[in-house]
Each structure stands twice: as structure tokens, then as C-alpha cells.
Amino acid sequence: MKDWHATFKGWQLFLLVTLLFLASYYVVNQRYDRFYRINDINNDNRAIIEQYLSKKDQEYLVENQISITHLLNYMPYSGFDIHNYKYYEILIADGEYKGSNLVTVGNKLVKKLNDEFNSNQEEIAKYLVSNKLLSAYLEKDIFNYDHRKDYIILKKLYNANGYVDDFESYHSTLASRGFKDAEISQFFQTAAKYYSQDSLKILMTRASDQNTVLVDNPSKNTLTLSDNQFIGSYVPSNLVLIEGIQRSHYDMYLKKDAYEALRTMLKDMGKLSDDLVVHKAYVPYKSETNLPGYNEFQLGNTISFTHLDLGYNNFAQSQQAVWLEANAYKYGFVIRYDHDKASITNHTYDAHIYRYVGKDVANKLHENKQSLEEYNIQNEEKK
Numbered sequence: 001m002k003d004w005h006a007t008f009k010g011w012q013l014f015l016l017v018t019l020l021f022l023a024s025y026y027v028v029n030q031r032y033d034r035f036y037r038i039n040d041i042n043n044d045n046r047a048i049i050e051q052y053l054s055k056k057d058q059e060y061l062v063e064n065q066i067s068i069t070h071l072l073n074y075m076p077y078s079g080f081d082i083h084n085y086k087y088y089e090i091l092i093a094d095g096e097y098k099g100s101n102l103v104t105v106g107n108k109l110v111k112k113l114n115d116e117f118n119s120n121q122e123e124i125a126k127y128l129v130s131n132k133l134l135s136a137y138l139e140k141d142i143f144n145y146d147h148r149k150d151y152i153i154l155k156k157l158y159n160a161n162g163y164v165d166d167f168e169s170y171h172s173t174l175a176s177r178g179f180k181d182a183e184i185s186q187f188f189q190t191a192a193k194y195y196s197q198d199s200l201k202i203l204m205t206r207a208s209d210q211n212t213v214l215v216d217n218p219s220k221n222t223l224t225l226s227d228n229q230f231i232g233s234y235v236p237s238n239l240v241l242i243e244g245i246q247r248s249h250y251d252m253y254l255k256k257d258a259y260e261a262l263r264t265m266l267k268d269m270g271k272l273s274d275d276l277v278v279h280k281a282y283v284p285y286k287s288e289t290n291l292p293g294y295n296e297f298q299l300g301n302t303i304s305f306t307h308l309d310l311g312y313n314n315f316a317q318s319q320q321a322v323w324l325e326a327n328a329y330k331y332g333f334v335i336r337y338d339h340d341k342a343s344i345t346n347h348t349y350d351a352h353i354y355r356y357v358g359k360d361v362a363n364k365l366h367e368n369k370q371s372l373e374e375y376n377i378q379n380e381e382k383k
Contacts, residue, residue: 074103090122141166154192199235234293262278275318278305302355332357
């Protein structure tokens with residue numbers, strides 16, 4: 001009997017302790033601050049959290065220990081979703097988006113990323129934002145993330161997001177010609193250095209022609225053009241006005257290195273230069289009447305000479321023409337259409353036209369009695 005009473009009293013004591021523990025837990029839990037794990041919490045921002053976040057969202061905030069330092073200012077805006085906080089923070093760090101627009105853009109970004117990708121959404125978002133591709137990604141349905149590096153290259157030529165439409169059109173055309181993605185990327189990586197948005201667009205008007213070579217680097221001094229090599233409306237970046245030299249009209253231009261070499265050459269030519277006239281120099285695409293985009297005068301390093309008094313067709317017999325043929329190479333110039341080279345250049349001999357190619361190349365051409373075409377073929381074979 002005594003054992004039974006002792007056991008009963010033991011259970012009573014256990015029950016009493018348990019009830020006291022549960023009561024204490026209830027009291028403590030009621031007073032427990034669930035926000036204590038959040039950095040920078042205070043009464044003011046606590047009020048903002050409780051005002052703009054639902055209980056469920058508050059729990060999400062606590063469970064994920066989300067720092068509210070940068071998010072507080074955006075909670076009052078319509079559409080704020082605490083689940084998108086990582087994307088809001090990416091936009092905040094970038095600094096381009098502000099206020100309610102940041103929330104709207106962030107939400108739109110999350111939705112589109114989730115629709116299009118199964119993983120790595122946050123990394124993709126960071127890439128788009130850091131490379132200033134976000135607005136184009138959100139605006140253009142044809143935006144192809146696989147072409148992101150190409151977009152970065154081409155967007156430097158644009159003020160708006162049209163680079164996405166243009167690149168996708170260019171890519172489609174070149175792909176239909178059999179170009180691989182790597183070849184297309186390399187083409188635009190080079191072309192973007194020398195063409196503007198408009199001149200590139202004109203260049204690509206010939207992209208569908210299988211017989212046309214689109215010149216990605218029209219700045220090379222050794223470049224030759226023909227009826228199948230196209231440079232669109234390319235404009236050399238370093239054109240200078242020809243001054244202190246007799247010329248057929250005032251506003252004539254050459255690339256700076258060609259112009260400086262020309263001045264030196266005419267100075268060394270002495271009195272013979274008194275009767276030498278620059279008949280033709282750089283000709284812009286819109287002014288060229290003879291195959292615009294295919295003409296070497298558009299390159300800015302091609303010159304046509306005439307004599308001050310002799311007729312155009314008599315220049316070849318002049319002392320000036322003889323001197324140029326014997327000495328121009330020393331200054332980096334070569335006669336463009338030389339004797340006995342018509343079958344290679346597809347152009348008959350012309351004593352008027354010279355190309356600036358630089359001293360090294362000019363010396364090689366002179367020593368080997370080569371045309372530019374022969375020189376380029378030889379160097380291509382060495383690659």
C-alpha cells in the first residue's frame with residue numbers, strides 16, 4: 001500500500017513539473033521576439049516589416065535570416081515579394097533601377113528566368129545586370145542567352161536595344177550560308193572595331209549573297225577589294241584633311257599615316273612635285289559612283305595623281321610618273337595596277353593610282369615584283 005502511495009505521489013510531482021514547464025514555455029514563447037536573428041532590427045523597421053509583410057512572409061524573412069538593410073525602402077511598394085529579395089539586391093547593387101521600378105523589374109526578371117531556365121537563375125541575373133543586358137532581355141522575346149557574348153560586343157554600337165534584333169537577323173543569315181557559331185562570333189568581334197551601327201547594317205545587306213566576302217577588318221593596309229569583297233559604308237577612323245599639297249579640290253582626305261608619308265615623299269621629290277596634283281583620295285560610300293562598298297578609294301589609303309598641265313591620259317609619260325614608279329616604295333606607297341599584272345589584279349596598268357601599304361610591305365612588293373594580290377595570297381598560304 002505504501003509503495004502504491006509513493007508511486008502515485010511521484011506521478012503527481014512529475015505531472016506538476018510538466019505543467020509548470022509547459023506554462024513557462026507558453027509565457028516565454030509569447031514574449032519571444034522572432035525577429036532577433038535579423039540584422040539591424042529596431043522598433044522602426046520592425047514596424048515596417050509588420051505593416052507590409054504578411055505573417056507567412058515574416059516567417060520566411062526570419063527562417064532565411066534575410067538582411068533588411070537594403071530592402072526596407074522597397075517594402076512599401078506595390079508588388080514587393082520577399083521571396084524575390086536576392087534579385088532586388090542584385091538590382092540595388094547595380095544602381096540603375098530605383099523605387100517602384102526596381103520592384104517591378106525585379107519581379108518581371110524572376111518570372112521570366114523561372115519560365116526559361118530550370119537552374120542557375122541567380123547567376124544568370126547577375127550576368128545580365130553586370131553586362132547591361134537586362135533591359136534587352138526583358139524587352140526582347142527573341143533574346144537568346146546563348147548569344148550573350150555577341151550581344152555585349154554589338155551593343156557598343158547602339159544606343160538602344162536594337163542590337164538584339166539585328167544580331168539575330170545577321171546570325172540567321174550567316175548561319176544559312178554555313179557559318180558556324182564560333183565563326184559568326186569571331187566575325188562580329190572584329191567587325192565591331194571598325195564599323196558603326198549604320199555601316200555594319202549596310203555591310204550585312206550583302207550577307208545573303210554566297211559569292212560576297214564580307215570584310216570584317218577594312219583597316220588593313222594590304223586589303224584588296226574586288227567585285228566580290230564588300231566593306232559596306234565603312235569610314236576610316238583616322239582621316240585627316242589634305243593640306244599644303246596641290247589637289248583637284250579642297251576637301252580631300254586620307255588616313256593619317258598615308259597623308260604624313262605623302263607629305264614626306266613630295267618634299268623629297270623636290271621641284272617635280274610642283275606639277276603633281278592629287279586627283280583623287282578618300283571617297284565616301286555615298287559619294288562613290290563606281291561600285292560603292294567595293295572601291296579601294298573608300299579605304300582612305302589610295303591616291304590618284306595627275307599632272308598640273310598634261311592631260312590625264314598623258315600622265316604615264318611624265319617625269320613625275322617615272323619618279324613615283326622608281327621611288328614611291330621607299331615611302332610606303334606602291335603602284336596599285338602595275339605593268340604585266342592585269343591577269344592578277346583584273347585591272348589594266350594605271351600610272352595614276354598608288355596605295356599606301358607601309359614601308360615594310362612596300363619594300364617586299366618592290367623586291368619581289370609582286371602585286372598586292374600576290375602578296376596576300378603568299379601570306380595566306382603561310383598561315
